[in-house]
Amino acid sequence: MTGINRYISKWLAAGVSAAALSLCALAAPAAAQDGDVNLSGDVTNVTGVVDGDLKSDTNARVRLNASRLLDNGLEIGGELEARLDGEIPRQYWAGGRYSSLTAGGARGVGPLSGDAWLQGANVYARGGLGTVSVGRDNGIASQLAVTSPTIFSAIGVNDWKTDLTGMNDVHTINDFSGYATKMTYMPPANFLGGVLGGLQLGVSYTPRMVDCKDDLCAPYNGYSPLIDPETRLGANSSWKDVMETAVYYERGVGEKRDLRVGVGASYVQAQEDVDNTLSSAFDDYEAYSLGVNLGYRGFTLGGSVKNTNAAFKQEDEDGYLAFDAGLTYETGPWGFMVGYGASDAERDAASPISPAFYRQTQSAQAGVSYVFDQGVTLGAAAQFVESDKPAQLGGEENAAAVVFESGFKF
Numbered sequence: 001m002t003g004i005n006r007y008i009s010k011w012l013a014a015g016v017s018a019a020a021l022s023l024c025a026l027a028a029p030a031a032a033q034d035g036d037v038n039l040s041g042d043v044t045n046v047t048g049v050v051d052g053d054l055k056s057d058t059n060a061r062v063r064l065n066a067s068r069l070l071d072n073g074l075e076i077g078g079e080l081e082a083r084l085d086g087e088i089p090r091q092y093w094a095g096g097r098y099s100s101l102t103a104g105g106a107r108g109v110g111p112l113s114g115d116a117w118l119q120g121a122n123v124y125a126r127g128g129l130g131t132v133s134v135g136r137d138n139g140i141a142s143q144l145a146v147t148s149p150t151i152f153s154a155i156g157v158n159d160w161k162t163d164l165t166g167m168n169d170v171h172t173i174n175d176f177s178g179y180a181t182k183m184t185y186m187p188p189a190n191f192l193g194g195v196l197g198g199l200q201l202g203v204s205y206t207p208r209m210v211d212c213k214d215d216l217c218a219p220y221n222g223y224s225p226l227i228d229p230e231t232r233l234g235a236n237s238s239w240k241d242v243m244e245t246a247v248y249y250e251r252g253v254g255e256k257r258d259l260r261v262g263v264g265a266s267y268v269q270a271q272e273d274v275d276n277t278l279s280s281a282f283d284d285y286e287a288y289s290l291g292v293n294l295g296y297r298g299f300t301l302g303g304s305v306k307n308t309n310a311a312f313k314q315e316d317e318d319g320y321l322a323f324d325a326g327l328t329y330e331t332g333p334w335g336f337m338v339g340y341g342a343s344d345a346e347r348d349a350a351s352p353i354s355p356a357f358y359r360q361t362q363s364a365q366a367g368v369s370y371v372f373d374q375g376v377t378l379g380a381a382a383q384f385v386e387s388d389k390p391a392q393l394g395g396e397e398n399a400a401a402v403v404f405e406s407g408f409k410f
Contacts, residue, residue: 034068035066035067035068036065036066036067036068036069037064037065037066037067038064038065038066039062039063039064039065039410040062040063040065040409040410041060041061041062041063041409041410042060042061042407042408042409042410043058043059043060043407043408044058044059044060044153044154044161044162044405044406044407045057045058045059045405045406045407046058046154046155046162046164046403046404046405047403047404048164048383048401048402048403048404049401049402049403050164050165050399050400050401051399051400051401055164056164057085057154057162057164058084058085059083059084059085059154059161059162060083060084060085061081061082061083061084061119062081062082062083063079063080063081063082063120064079064080064081065077065078065079066078066079073127073128074125074126074127075125075126075127076123076124076125076126077123077124077126078121078122078123078124079120079121079122079123079124079137080118080120080121081118081119081120081121081137082116082117082118082119083116083117084115084116085115085161119136119179120135120136120138120179121135121136122134122135122136122137123135128188129187129188130185130186130187130188130191131184131185131186131188132183132184132185133183133184134181134182134183134184135181135182136179136180136181136182137179137182137184138175138177138178138179139174139175139176139177139178139182139184139204139206139242139244139268140184140186140202140203140204140244140245140246140266141173141174141175141176141177141204141244141245141246141266141267141268141289142173142174142175142177143184143202143246144200144202144246144247144248144264144266145172145174145246145264145289145291145304146248146262146263146264146291146292146293146302146304147159147172147173147291147302147303147304147324148291148302148303148304148324148325148326148339148341149293149300149301149302149326149327149328149337150326150328150337151328151330151335151336151337151367151368151369151379152337152367152369152379152381152405153377153405153407154405154407155365155367155381155383155403155405156339156341156365157170157324157326157339157340157341157363157364157365158170158171158172158173158304158322158324158341159171159172159173159175162405164383164401164403165383165385165399165401166399167361167385167387167398167399168341168361168363168385169343169359169361169387170322170324170341170342170343170361170363171306171322171343172289172291172304172305172306172322172323172324172341173289173304173306174244174246174266174267174268174287174288174289174306176242176244176268176270176285176287177206177209177242177244177268177270178209180206180208180209180242181207182204182205182206182207182242183204183205184202184203184204184205185202185203185204186200186201186202187200187201187202195251196249197251198249198250198251199247199248199249200247200248200249201245201246201247202245202246202247203243203244203245203246204242204244204245205241205242205243205244206241206242206270207240207241207242208239208240209239209240209242209270239270239271239272239273239285239311240270240271240272240273241270241271242268242269242270243268243269243270244266244267244268244269245266245267246264246265246266246267247265247266248262248263248264249261249262249263249264250262250263258296258297259294259295259296260293260294260295260296261292261293261294261295262292262293262294262295262302263290263291263292263293264290264291264292264304265288265289265290265291266288266289267286267287267288267289268285268286268287269284269285269286269287270284270285270311271284271285272284272285272311282311282312282313283309283311283312283313284311285308285309285311286308286309287306287307287308287309288306288307288308289304289305289306289307290304290305291303291304291305292304298329298330298331299327299328299329300327300328300329300330301326301327302325302326303323303324303325303326304323304324305321305322305323306320306321306322306323307319307320307321308320310345319345320343320344320345321343321344322341322342322343322344323341323342323343324339324340324341324342325339325340325341326338326339326340327339333370333371333372334368334369334370335369335370335371335379336367336368337365337366337367337368337369337381338365338366339364339365339366340362340363340364340365341361341362341363341364342360342361342362342363343359343360343361344360345359359387359388359389360387360388361385361386361387361388362385362386362387363383363385363386364383364384365381365382365383365384366381366382367379367380367381367382368380368381369405374408375408375409375410376406376407376408377405377406377407377408378404378405378406379404379405379406380402380403380404380405381402381403381405382400382401382402382403383399383400383401383402383403384398384399384400384401385398385399385401386398
């Protein structure tokens with residue numbers, strides 16, 4: 001870590017501590033109104049049969065938010081988010097250069113091999129000039145992301161919490177910074193007014209990502225077919241100065257506003273530090289994403305796309321391209337959906353480093369769900385995933401699954 005980045009990281013940590021102390025100090029004065037404490041979360045269980053094998057996965061998230069509104073109109077607060085996940089999908093946390101590096105691995109306060117950990121911790125101030133937050137939280141590109149609609153919480157064709165097939169590799173959310181410590185700023189909602197009244201903007205800055213050694217940010221079995229983790233491509237690389245910006249716009253169309261349009265777009269850039277013999281093959285990371293949803297009464301149609309250079313130096317190659325599309329229909333407690341996703345890392349097949357970058361994936365899903373009282377949801381879906389990889393990583397594979405999701409929110 002360079003001196004300047006070490007200084008910035010220490011400054012951010014000190015800022016979190018100072019803000020937390022300020023939060024405690026300001027909670028008592030008579031100049032503040034009553035505080036507000038909210039507890040929310042969700043729990044999901046997915047059980048299914050994948051090519052004849054019975055599999056199951058449970059996820060839970062709990063978020064505690066405490067805030068106080070001062071007499072001058074400034075709201076100060078803090079959030080803690082804990083997560084329980086017995087089996088994070090391998091392709092999700094290990095997506096490395098295609099998706100978040102810190103969804104797994106060095107994921108927060110807790111043992112790396114454990115199933116529970118403190119995922120997020122941040123403090124914020126919200127007032128007439130917008131919202132500023134400091135700490136461990138999703139980046140703005142992830143917060144304002146728009147993807148294909150779904151009726152499920154954990155299963156889908158992209159950016160899932162649970163992937164029982166272990167083969168899905170479609171990532172359209174621009175979540176590269178994960179829950180790494182960062183600063184985020186968002187202007188006030190509806191600050192432009194008029195036609196642009198539904199516009200939201202934001203920027204995030206992450207001084208330093210976690211180191212990408214061992215399995216923390218390499219595809220399953222590593223970037224190359226080598227077995228020893230210390231010899232895998234990218235074992236001593238890390239990212240710094242992660243900048244991301246995002247925009248979200250939503251508006252009703254028509255006399256009765258029956259048609260709703262939602263659009264989200266983001267851009268992420270990061271500088272890469274490389275300390276191995278293959279440093280000439282790497283470059284700074286860049287990723288773009290765009291998503292659109294159209295809602296009409298009970299129907300929602302939409303999709304999204306993400307493109308990234310995957311931090312490789314390839315003059316005529318794009319690195320990774322993924323997209324998804326879907327349709328949902330909700331009537332009363334019932335929900336129905338169909339979705340399709342695909343990712344293409346085939347451009348990496350020509351890499352002089354290793355053919356292990358090559359991967360094409362297709363994922364399709366159809367399902368139905370029912371929402372009971374108290375936020376309890378039950379659903380069933382049929383999934384099919386097809387993956388084409390180098391022979392060293394298994395070659396062509398496909399999997400069919402019937403899965404059942406149960407969950408509730410509070």
